[in-house]
Amino acid sequence: DTGVSQDPRHKITKRGQNVTFRCDPISEHNRLYWYRQTLGQGPEFLTYFQNEAQLEKSRLLSDRFSAERPKGSFSTLEIQRTEQGDSAMYLCASSPVGGSNQPQHFGDGTRLSIL
Amino acid sequence: AQSVTQLGSHVSVSEGALVLLRCNYSSSVPPYLFWYVQYPNQGLQLLLKYTTGATLVKGINGFEAEFKKSETSFHLTKPSAHMSDAAEYFCAVSPETGANNLFFGTGTRLTVIP
Numbered sequence: 001d002t003g004v005s006q007d008p009r010h011k012i013t014k015r016g017q018n019v020t021f022r023c024d025p026i027s028e029h030n031r032l033y034w035y036r037q038t039l040g041q042g043p044e045f046l047t048y049f050q051n052e053a054q055l056e057k058s059r060l061l062s063d064r065f066s067a068e069r070p071k072g073s074f075s076t077l078e079i080q081r082t083e084q085g086d087s088a089m090y091l092c093a094s095s096p097v098g099g100s101n102q103p104q105h106f107g108d109g110t111r112l113s114i115l
Numbered sequence: 116a117q118s119v120t121q122l123g124s125h126v127s128v129s130e131g132a133l134v135l136l137r138c139n140y141s142s143s144v145p146p147y148l149f150w151y152v153q154y155p156n157q158g159l160q161l162l163l164k165y166t167t168g169a170t171l172v173k174g175i176n177g178f179e180a181e182f183k184k185s186e187t188s189f190h191l192t193k194p195s196a197h198m199s200d201a202a203e204y205f206c207a208v209s210p211e212t213g214a215n216n217l218f219f220g221t222g223t224r225l226t227v228i229p
Contacts, residue, residue: 004158033216040124042205042219043159056216091158095215101147101166104217106158 002026004107006092012113013082020078021110025094032075033104034067036060037089046090049075079112087114117142117208121220129228134178134193136223138206141187146208148189149217150180153203162204165189176200201227 005024013019025032030051035043046065048056051072061067064083069075079086089111093104122137140146147166151159163174170182176199180191189206203224207217 006158031215035217040221042119042207042222043217044219045216048216058216093159093217101164101209102215103149103161103164105161106151108156108158111156 004092004094004105006090006107006110008110009108010111010113012115014115015082015084017082018078018080019082019112020076021090021092021112023075023077023092023107025074025092026096026105027073029094029096029105030072031095031097031102031104032069033093033095034075034077035091035093037091037109038087043091046077082112082114084114087112117146117210117218119206119208119218119220121204121206121223123223124221125224125226127226127228128196130198131195134191134196134200134225136191136204136206136225138180138189138191138220139187140189140206140208142208142210146210148180148182149207149209150174150178150189150191151205151207151219153205153222159205162191196225196227198227198229201225 032049034046037043049069064080089109091109093106095102095104118141120139149164150162165182173179206220
């Protein structure tokens with residue numbers, strides 16, 4: 001169990017630029033989640049994959065956000081035309097099949113700063 | 116709808132004192148409940164979970180929590196605080212069906228005074 005890996009750990013970019021983050025889940029986990037955490041708040045759900053299928057998206061996920069998990073393994077989260085309000089920590093989590101009683105394992109996150 | 120309320124955004128205790136972090140949830144059906152800990156610039160680490168069965172749940176690092184359905188609470192306790200317990204603690208609920216995404220409280224920052 002090598003844990004959930006996220007890359008990069010930090011990203012600084014100018015407003016209006018596009019950014020892409022990567023998440024590698026624990027290898028045997030078929031569920032993958034993206035969350036956003038702003039300063040002083042708990043993580044907020046963005047989207048969820050079961051294998052390669054994106055099954056649910058939060059209303060927080062505007063049209064500028066897109067997530068993929070093409071082969072049911074790693075996932076990417078892209079933000080287009082970044083805005084100041086996108087500054088946050090983006091967390092990825094994975095869990096095995098078995099329902100919501102299975103705990104989610106989190107990566108260390110990607111901290112995005114918009115200049 | 117699921118929601119979580121954590122009373123007290125900051126809690127300070129002396130080293131060796133009891134730790135009590137409060138969590139109340141709102142759910143139309145009994146949910147699954149979790150406590151996570153987050154150290155600076157890191158992701159969340161699971162402390163413990165309640166799904167079914169025994170309402171007193173023991174977790175890692177000496178923490179435990181008790182599910183009280185009548186009070187819709189899931190408070191986290193530790194008998195004796197250690198300096199290494201200083202961190203942010205999040206209570207979360209998950210519905211039994213659907214995406215199973217977690218709904219988090221706003222967190223409680225625990226400070227341990229030597």
